[in-house]
Amino acid sequence: GTGAGFPGIPVKITWPQIRVTLVEPLKKRCRFLEAVKEALHLEDLEICPERAEEFEAGHRDAFDAVCSRAVARLSILLELTAPLAKPGGLVIALKGPGAAAELRSAAPALEALHLKLLKETDTSLSAGERVNLYFEKQGPTPADYPRNFGQIKKHPLEDTTWQK
Template identity: 45%
Template sequence: MEITEFRQRLEERGFSLSQTQLDQFEHYYHTLVEWNEKMNLTAITDKEGVYLKHFYDSLTAAFYVDFTKVATVVDVGAGAGFPSIPLKIVFPELRVTIVDSLKKRIGFLEHLSETLGLKGTAFYHDRAETFAQKKEHREQYDLVLARAVARLPVLSELCLPLAKVEGTFVAMKGAGANEELTAAQGALKKLGGSVIQNEQFTLPIEESERHVIIIRKERSTPKKYPRKPGTPNKQPLS
């Protein structure tokens, strides 16, 4: 995706980017490629691929969620900052927290945030299972985001404990999302969540299937969740 098309497609969705925001995306791209030579951040490094499969794809969450009505966001397993950093660029008032299990990635994100001049960002090197059990983070966020981290039964256990009651968990998924959603029904019930939307669409140009699954936190998550690190993945809730 060329930058011109990136801007135009976002304008069609009602998001007009300033020159400053376009420059931030450019700096993001160049910083990503530079650091990727030293550590494995992404297999996609061509400019058109990054703009389509990382930047634009991250922003598709905003097609279905009104981020102007969201104050605090936590991104679980953001890797190189997707989807929360592109969303932060477009919605600078967001207070964004990122938790990732790899310290090197957190180092990259801290550098990136400083380079882009982002305010209201916080980065934590931690396992999602332990992070969600800390009282200063548990049930403290308006919205929890995750993109391609784990299957939904596992992901729900890592993410829903961080959402406030009446908050939202947004899972960004590809093909196979409907099957994951069916498998996650038992987990969602135990964790206090309920699916309110499953938006299916096609990513432009490559025409690949995408889903934005929006889950409402209806009641407090039992304190035993998430379980110890590694357990959710080995023994998914059913």
């Protein structure tokens, strides 16, 4: 979920001409986001009260870019976000400390989801280490993904032993 609207609302404020969709399952947070949208007069900002894996069903391969902050390990995050991006589109993961180790562990996820790392940018501040990882979606995400969230969490794509 987008929580308090990060990074979507700052992106929308910075580039008001683009369309932004925020996905957030908690209705209380959605009400807050609607209030922010109204107070800041943000046009073309859609707030969807759903979990990412539910939202994906009607929005597969629909977005030029999908961005998520550090809400889960990279392999889990990529399985939830990659199906939303168009082939040729971007999947951007905002990560904290340990991003390099997560990226190494997520190699099976990159292969399974047809993602290629384009670049890493260090956006660290005095408050802590931050790294943005930019992936290009090389082709359609296989229909098997995303799996049920319980399966994703129990057997992340970095763990290939469950597939044998």
